[in-house]
Amino acid sequence: MKKEQVPQHKDMFGEQRAACYAVDDGGNYVIAPTAGWEPSNFANRQAWEVIREEVELTLENIHAGKASPLALHMVMNQLDPGLLSSYTGIGRFKVRSHLKVRGFVKMSSDDAKKYADFFKIPVEVLAIVPDKVELPGETRD
Amino acid sequence: MKLEFRHRQSAHCESGVTANLLRNAGFEITEAMVFGLGAGINYAYLPMVRVNRLPLIAYRSMPGAIFKRVTRSLKVTTSMTKFKDPASAREALDLQLERGVPVGLQVGIYWLPFMPPALRFHFNSHNMVVYGKEDDEYLVSDPTMEGPATIASVDLDRARFAEGPLAPRGKMYTLTSVPKNPDLPPLLRKSIKSVCNAMLRAPLPFVGVKGIRFFARRMANWPKKLGEKHASYHLGHTIRMQEEIGTGGGGFRFVYAAFLQEAAPLMGIAELSEVSRLMTEAGDSWRNFAATSARVCKGRSDLERPYEELKSMLMEIADQEEAAFRRLLKCV
Numbered sequence: 001m002k003k004e005q006v007p008q009h010k011d012m013f014g015e016q017r018a019a020c021y022a023v024d025d026g027g028n029y030v031i032a033p034t035a036g037w038e039p040s041n042f043a044n045r046q047a048w049e050v051i052r053e054e055v056e057l058t059l060e061n062i063h064a065g066k067a068s069p070l071a072l073h074m075v076m077n078q079l080d081p082g083l084l085s086s087y088t089g090i091g092r093f094k095v096r097s098h099l100k101v102r103g104f105v106k107m108s109s110d111d112a113k114k115y116a117d118f119f120k121i122p123v124e125v126l127a128i129v130p131d132k133v134e135l136p137g138e139t140r141d
Numbered sequence: 142m143k144l145e146f147r148h149r150q151s152a153h154c155e156s157g158v159t160a161n162l163l164r165n166a167g168f169e170i171t172e173a174m175v176f177g178l179g180a181g182i183n184y185a186y187l188p189m190v191r192v193n194r195l196p197l198i199a200y201r202s203m204p205g206a207i208f209k210r211v212t213r214s215l216k217v218t219t220s221m222t223k224f225k226d227p228a229s230a231r232e233a234l235d236l237q238l239e240r241g242v243p244v245g246l247q248v249g250i251y252w253l254p255f256m257p258p259a260l261r262f263h264f265n266s267h268n269m270v271v272y273g274k275e276d277d278e279y280l281v282s283d284p285t286m287e288g289p290a291t292i293a294s295v296d297l298d299r300a301r302f303a304e305g306p307l308a309p310r311g312k313m314y315t316l317t318s319v320p321k322n323p324d325l326p327p328l329l330r331k332s333i334k335s336v337c338n339a340m341l342r343a344p345l346p347f348v349g350v351k352g353i354r355f356f357a358r359r360m361a362n363w364p365k366k367l368g369e370k371h372a373s374y375h376l377g378h379t380i381r382m383q384e385e386i387g388t389g390g391g392g393f394r395f396v397y398a399a400f401l402q403e404a405a406p407l408m409g410i411a412e413l414s415e416v417s418r419l420m421t422e423a424g425d426s427w428r429n430f431a432a433t434s435a436r437v438c439k440g441r442s443d444l445e446r447p448y449e450e451l452k453s454m455l456m457e458i459a460d461q462e463e464a465a466f467r468r469l470l471k472c473v
Binding site for chain 1: 384
């Protein structure tokens with residue numbers, strides 16, 4: 001790739017620029033900053049679309065009483081029950097039950113605090129299901 | 142306290158950290174040279190290892206292999222420690238900083254607040270340097286970022302103890318002694334041979350140029366096997382692995398081309414510049430493949446059988462790389 005061809009398609013990095021290797025007029029390699037490249041910007045947007053789909057599905061399940069609000073926090077942070085269990089130190093089996101409404105309402109205050117601390121939210125917010133969820137990959141400048 | 146540490150941006154975290162640590166210990170070396178000496182380039186399609194539930198495609202050697210190979214071959218002594226809990230990990234880090242030693246850390250990228258939020262996915266093999274602590278914040282030189290950053294100690298704890306595949310377990314590493322003026326050419330020859338062997342003679346079907354062909358055949362089957370939508374997700378993921386995970390563009394091929402160009406006068410082998418040009422061409426072909434893939438995903442390609450077309454592009458890349466690495470093997 002030639003230095004003057006290094007793409008500057010600003011999208012997801014914000015003001016950050018990444019290092020790209022390219023050749024200058026003399027054929028020598030230089031490190032050239034890139035603000036982004038549309039094909040990989042597209043691939044990043046697509047990865048966020050997958051997360052968005054999962055968030056929407058989880059919201060549906062919550063409204064249908066098939067999942068608890070904890071499930072939303074989990075998918076918003078791109079986690080699965082196994083990871084959530086290792087991060088919070090709450091057993092896998094218990095995490096799975098907390099992801100259902102019945103287990104969620106019976107959650108001990110100790111466990112609730114562990115989840116809240118991990119997600120960096122107040123305990124009361126754990127049970128709140130927002131109407132709209134915003135994901136970091138969807139905000140553009 | 143704040144140690145004297147020159148930050149330099151690089152394409153790739155591990156070779157960038159290794160180069161920055163060496164330079165700050167008085168050993169001038171570029172990222173490209175670290176990448177080449179560390180035998181960093183490779184290709185591996187590992188569908189049994191999942192990243193975000195999608196197959197792993199690597200354009201480089203195993204995480205940690207570059208640092209290990211470079212320090213061993215330069216006879217740099219290092220210390221590496223893992224920890225059971227964040228408290229002892231933090232204590233050990235602070236102790237090194239007090240002694241005036243910059244520290245390399247393995248971290249989970251998802252938990253780094255200074256990363257652009259849109260790039261925060263769970264990936265546990267990120268590397269960066271901590272070179273100071275002010276109040277409750279650590280001073281960070283993350284080589285993939287333009288400048289230094291800071292991170293609150295609670296956030297750093299979490300990044301160091303990220304869970305999941307390749308969990309860092311607080312891993313920290315330092316250079317303990319760095320010899321002066323090593324005889325580079327024989328070391329470079331060894332690394333180049335090792336890379337050629339991995340690319341041309343890997344005993345596994347999914348590694349090296351054979352791996353590219355293996356992947357090409359698998360990929361051509363995606364629409365039939367996964368359906369259009371998931372085939373598109375897989376293809377998009379392929380683009381990200383190749384272009385977005387700190388590869389410097391073209392799945393590390395440009396970084397390796399830069400290395401070969403730098404190695405040519407050092408080793409006194411003019412032909413290396415020619416192979417560097419071939420490697421640049423291979424990188425350009427990979428970029429072309431990514432651009433076409435993105436068009437296919439968007440449904441904007443006018444190709445009749447897009448995945449078959451992509452497959453033949455990859456087959457050509459495999460031939461291109463096979464020729465380049467064969468020539469490379471001959472000239473060292």
